[in-house]
Amino acid sequence: MTPTQIGLDFLVADEPVVQLGDTVAIDTSFPEESANALAHIESFNKHLFRPNTYLHKRWARRSGTTFWHILKQLVPDPARRDYYFPGGLEGVTVLDPMMGVGTILHEAIRPGAYVIGFDIDPIPVLQAKASLSDVPLSEKEKVFRAFRSELVKRMLKYYVTACPECGGAAEIQFTLYGQRKLGPDCEVLVADSLALREEPDGTEKNIRTTYPSLEFSIDGRSWPIVEKDEANKNGVNRKPSDILSNTFAERYVPLVIAGHCETHKGFLKKIDPADNMNISAAARWVKRNAHFTDADFQIPDGPKSGDLLNRETQTFL
Ligand SMILES: [Zn+2]
Structure with missing residues (x-):
């Protein structure tokens, strides 16, 4: 099962790990209790230790521990399926054709898999690319400093x-x-x-x-x-x-x-009144610089957006 380089800069195994008709562990059993307990801890910690600068959290982002549990059930060797046992998917390629923000891909890389992902929605693709690319720290710092100094120049006056x-x-x-x-x-x-x-x-x-x-x-x-x-x-x-x-x-x-x-x-x-003037000035700045009108954000009635309308929310803003 040596990986082979084929075209497009990704790798696949010579033979699929799971043959058509095979049964894998996840078809017969799943460690629901431990998956549930760890997902609970993960969600709790995510709220407590949220960084103050962060690419917007994807709404549909699921718990990584849950996917790690799922992926571990695909490990061919039963002795290596334990949650805390490292590796197990070395040389395997995991394809997620509807990856969203790529939680599956992030989790699949850790036990050694190669990953390929697609999504029809460009926003999660951008986020997945950003979080999966190995960008040197110095490069990130350069971009962050440029962004921060621009932000300070334009916005700091509203925070005084x-x-x-x-x-x-x-x-x-x-x-x-x-x-x-x-x-x-x-x-x-x-x-x-x-x-x-x-x-x-x-x-x-x-x-x-x-x-x-x-x-x-x-x-x-x-x-x-x-x-x-x-x-x-x-x-x-x-x-x-x-x-x-x-x-x-x-x-x-x-x-x-x-x-x-x-x-x-x-x-x-x-x-005080000066603070209120500051807040109004910030709101005017947003209005002046926004490339949209309120009408662009009216919530249409639909199977999901109906929930918002029922809660008397009529605009996505
Ligand atoms: Zn003082």
Whole structure:
């Protein structure tokens, strides 16, 4: 079973590992319990340790451990099918004609297989190419630095706020938003939690520090701020009718900025008028530079998109 080079820069085995009519392990049994347990851990870790710069996660991306389990069942030698036993598919070619973002290919390379993948959708193909190509680190760093400096030049100004201690320019690390929801009496802003940060000494920074009466006002309108659990208990779960056709971002109102001043270090501050002007300027920049109109993103009624329409989401934006 020596691999042979044929045309197009890929390799195939002289003879297929599995002959037509053969039964492979996966046809007769599958280690469901261990596959399920490991996929569970993998999904949990993926959420916890998500890197802050990452090519957009493909929606259909499945758990790699599940595919590793499947591939291990194709190992000809039963003694090498164990999940933790390395290798087993050396010299074999794995073809995935509908590869999506290439999870199968990523997993098949590790036990030694050659891989070929296709997909009709160009976006996952781009992602699979990017993640499967062996690009030298120095090359990646060069591209990243160029991208970052361009990003800083164009976007950094939207991430600056005034330090509440000295009034100097400070960096915005993130902004906490409240979601507009309709309660029995009025519209409210729902925050996941009123607790903003727990300090190492056990004390808590709370939204009440910035909004003592738990009320947010802007341009003559005001909303009570309600914690999510409290909102759920009191039947606050409907979306205000005027935002049904708006983009998801417009359902949120910025409340608190977490920032960092060179002199005064980390702080949490109430959104002030200058911050709101900054957010509006960023929104205008997006509108000016976007090569699409809202109409391009209207959700059509279909077997899957119907779910979104039923949840009162009318635009992909
Ligand atoms: Zn300061």
